[in-house]
Amino acid sequence: MNARDDSKGGTVRAGYVRPLDIRNGRIDMGHGAGGRAAAQLIEEIFLAAFDNPFLRQGNDGASLAIPQGSRLVMATDAHVISPLFFPGGDIGALSVHGTVNDVAMMGATPLWLSASFILEEGFPLADLKRIVQSMAAAAREAGVAVVTGDTKVVEQGKGDGVFISTTGVGVVPHGIDVSGANARPGDVILLSGTVGDHGVAVLSQRESLEFETTIVSDTAALNGLVADMLAVCPAIRTLRDPTRGGLATTLNEIARQSGVGMLLDEAAIPVKPEVDAACELLGLDPLYVANEGKLIAIVPAEHGEAVLAAMRAHPRGADAARIGIVQQDAHHFVQMNTRFGGRRVVDWLSGEQLPRIC
Amino acid sequence: MKYIDEFRDGDVARKIADRLATEARGDRQYSFMEFCGGHTHAISRYGVSELLPTNVRMIHGPGCPVCVLPIGRVDMAIKLALEHDVIVCTYGDTMRVPASDSLSLTKAKARGGDIRMVYSAADALTVARDNPERQVVFFAIGFETTTPPTALAILRAQREGLKNFSVLCCHVLTPSAITHILESPEVRQYGTVPIDGFIGPAHVSIVIGAAPYEHFAEEYRKPVVIAGFEPLDVMQAILMLVRQVNDGRAHVENEFTRAVDRDGNLAAQQKVSEVFELRPSFEWRGLGEVPYSALKIRPAFAEFDAERRFDVGYKPVADNKACECGAILRGVKKPTDCKIFGTVCTPENPVGSCMVSSEGACAAHYAYGRFKDIPVVTA
Known part of the structure; x- marks a missing residue:
């Protein structure tokens, strides 16, 4: 530091501002008041991590140039997970992955993100910095820029450390039409990997429930995987990431939206043995446990093998499997042939299986 | 999962299903009550009833703790x-x-x-x-x-x-609830609930042992087979019950020997x-x-x-008039006999207690078995 203490008769460099005390500092109401403290917080924590030309302009919003002839996709997601740090990730990475994936599931290439932070008075600056840096790393890896944002501070007891809301914008190349309403009888249902990892990893850290496990969250951006899949089959009908409510609920959403039924093969659905065991112990069904780095693809039968091969060739889809077919059904039931040899309905999740996992 | 997957093996299930098909006599009906919600859940979740002959019917009993809570x-x-x-x-x-x-x-x-x-x-x-x-x-x-x-x-x-x-x-x-069902007019007098035997509780029996059921077998001439909560346990217990009925026996048998003894x-x-x-x-x-x-x-x-x-006296409160939970818990009615099943009463907005827990007869049928009630057009 060039700055020296005034009292010892030295001089302070013109324009010097004492940096935030990241190690010991905490969020106070002043950081949300819109004055110098707020500006400093933004500069030293947010701008430092997210740095890009849009932010450097210092405007209230970002001016974005849209590629000619493409459609825009926009998606938003709020993140309130507890605990904030969990095996395999944290709320920062999750808030990028969640929104990037929502945009990608529309068949779009995610390009830009906005991020809003609701911070609770007393929240350690060190934790905030760690979260923001994790967000920045996740955004870089996914190839998206955080182009605008906002922070607000709420009094102690009125938040839970930090809530993050992100909005993503992406562009859909010409000729791609991916929607939850597009599934047709005869299509095949593909899943990119094991289910339940995220929910179980988060659950293992809960105060009331701590258990020893090696399971880590699968939180990851899936836009790269989606791009590879669309490259071999632009006719993919539906893409969706089975987050809250798990695989079961997401398939029911698609069945209703498309007006079809589904028939799954339980034996084909990949579940890690550790996840299976943890679910068994806690009385949970892995089909209803959240994922943050998996996707479901519904594909015309004739393209099934090609898309599956493309998924398996990508690191995020190495365990991809064909888990069932779409069928005609006026009641839009998702049914499953059980490993045991019987058949049953796989219903929507009812109530909440786990509190606040994303 | 070691020690669990063995009891969910589809090949073994088909073998037991074949035995059941051979041994269940075509000239009669078999009605067995599984007392426990844990069995109800296993039957629904693994699709066990799909593997049973059509003349073997399972009646869901009152053994779901939240369902019987007034x-x-x-x-x-x-x-x-x-x-x-x-x-x-x-x-x-x-x-x-x-x-x-x-x-x-x-x-x-x-x-x-x-x-x-x-x-x-x-x-x-x-x-x-x-x-x-x-x-x-x-x-x-x-x-x-x-x-x-x-x-x-x-x-x-x-x-x-x-x-x-x-x-x-x-x-x-548990034992007093089973006695109550066996003493109910529907079972004793009218025979509207035909019960040929019971699948006895799994976890309850680990605590109380097999002996408390000997009374039912003897006094009411109903066979009891204590079974674990895995689907193969249930299949095997049903086969053991069919054999007891065919032989005219009424004993307490223990399928769940890996966890339950007499005491x-x-x-x-x-x-x-x-x-x-x-x-x-x-x-x-x-x-x-x-x-x-x-x-x-x-x-x-x-x-x-x-x-x-604390000063919180108990006041009995009647169930919703349209709710059939009472009759369903006694085995007198099936979930689908209830007018509000699946319409007014769903797992999201349960009216009756049987719709609350996944061990409840209504919730289990709603979540896993609904497709059997209505014809499904397949591609």
Whole structure:
């Protein structure tokens, strides 16, 4: 530091501002008041991590140039997970992955993100910095820029450390039409990997429930995987990431939206043995446990093998499997042939299986 | 999963299904009641009934702890949370049981009640230790399986001298409920509920042993096969019941030998009798007042009895008129016989208690078996 203490008769460099005390500092109401403290917080924590030309302009919003002839996709997601740090990730990475994936599931290439932070008075600056840096790393890896944002501070007891809301914008190349309403009888249902990892990893850290496990969250951006899949089959009908409510609920959403039924093969659905065991112990069904780095693809039968091969060739889809077919059904039931040899309905999740996992 | 997958093996299931198809006589019907919700759940979740011959029918029994909890008892817990400002701790499914005034513990929580879901009685004790300035009540429900942990929690609270912990005891007893069903007019007089035998409880029997069922087999001439909660356990037990019926036998047989013996867990039984005594009568949802069917806390542990510590008298509350939970719990009706099944009453908005827990007959059928009620057009 060039700055020296005034009292010892030295001089302070013109324009010097004492940096935030990241190690010991905490969020106070002043950081949300819109004055110098707020500006400093933004500069030293947010701008430092997210740095890009849009932010450097210092405007209230970002001016974005849209590629000619493409459609825009926009998606938003709020993140309130507890605990904030969990095996395999944290709320920062999750808030990028969640929104990037929502945009990608529309068949779009995610390009830009906005991020809003609701911070609770007393929240350690060190934790905030760690979260923001994790967000920045996740955004870089996914190839998206955080182009605008906002922070607000709420009094102690009125938040839970930090809530993050992100909005993503992406562009859909010409000729791609991916929607939850597009599934047709005869299509095949593909899943990119094991289910339940995220929910179980988060659950293992809960105060009331701590258990020893090696399971880590699968939180990851899936836009790269989606791009590879669309490259071999632009006719993919539906893409969706089975987050809250798990695989079961997401398939029911698609069945209703498309007006079809589904028939799954339980034996084909990949579940890690550790996840299976943890679910068994806690009385949970892995089909209803959240994922943050998996996707479901519904594909015309004739393209099934090609898309599956493309998924398996990508690191995020190495365990991809064909888990069932779409069928005609006026009641839009998702049914499953059980490993045991019987058949049953796989219903929507009812109530909440786990509190606040994303 | 080692030690579990073996009991979910589809190939073995098909072999048992073949045996059942051969051995179940074509000239008669077989009706067996699985007492426990755990069996109901296994049957639905693994699609066991799909593998049974059409003349073998399973009747779902009342052995789902939250299903038999009467509205008045949930009202007591809600009153404790909202009017007495205590922290109420309870097991997950109990949170959603519908109570009076369109409330449930979940909804009472949204109105400001401090109601917490715990995984064990010991967790409730931890809440009490961590909140010495607040009163903490464990809303204890369940059959003989969950009773020993509650007894241990009370014994530990006494040893530690905890002054802010008490238990709202709603523990009920399996054998008296089975007797009640066998004595009901539908079974005894009218024969409208034909019961040819019982699948006996799994976890309950680990605690109480196989001996308590010998009375039913002898007195009522009904075979009982104690079975584990895995789907192959259930299949094997059904085969054993069919064989007993064919041979004209009525014995207690134990399919679940890997966990159950004749005497049960004597240490657990000792702790339970140290802390609890029989209630002369207790109201069950669906079954009404059943004599000597539940436990209360002994006077020696009165300070840990929430019913003594707080002024929350029990008021019986009638079920919703359209709700058929009572008849369903007695095996008189099927979920689909209820007019509001799947329309007004769904897992999201349960009217009756059978729609709450995944062990409840209605919730299990709604979640897993609905497709059988209506023709499904397949591609």
